[in-house]
Amino acid sequence: MRTRSHLILLPARVDRLKVSPRSYPFLPPQPLMPEVPVGARLMHFANRWLQITSDTWVHSLVTQGLTFQLKKRHPLSRVQIDLVSPHPQLPDSILGLLEKQAVKRVHDPCSPGFYSRLFLVLKKSGS
Structure with missing residues (x-):
């Protein structure tokens, strides 16, 4: 076909x-x-x-896996990131990333590490 x-x-x-x-x-x-x-x-x-x-x-x-050679080490943080107004699709997107093993769950959010905010960008279809 x-x-x-x-x-x-x-x-x-x-x-x-x-x-x-x-x-x-x-x-x-x-x-x-x-x-x-x-x-x-x-x-x-x-x-x-x-x-x-x-x-x-x-x-x-x-x-x-692929590793990147950075010019300097990113500072580790203990700051927990709070979402001000989470998008309604955010929980489903996070679950999808966890299922794909693209991200890992942090068991101690105060442990030092690199924490990033997650932004959802709608597709052209609106989903």
Whole structure:
């Protein structure tokens, strides 16, 4: 089935992947393994990456994640951030980030760390 310029694979046809002109298979719109969390997803497939490349940077990326070299260390804070007027979709968005393992719950909000405010930006669709 084709929609726009994308190929959608039906579950019964996954074994017969269509191949692009550059020999890359078209991927289905949904993840093949929805049980694998989105956050740090590459780490779950590190053994496969180690088989297909010998690049040490790629090995480091998929096993340890990406780290940024900052010019100076960000000061740690013990300040708890209170939301003045939370958006009604904020709790659902936070739960979604927790489920994806994109963020972690802080058990002691007064422990030193880097705390960031979370802003919701509505999509063009209004959701």
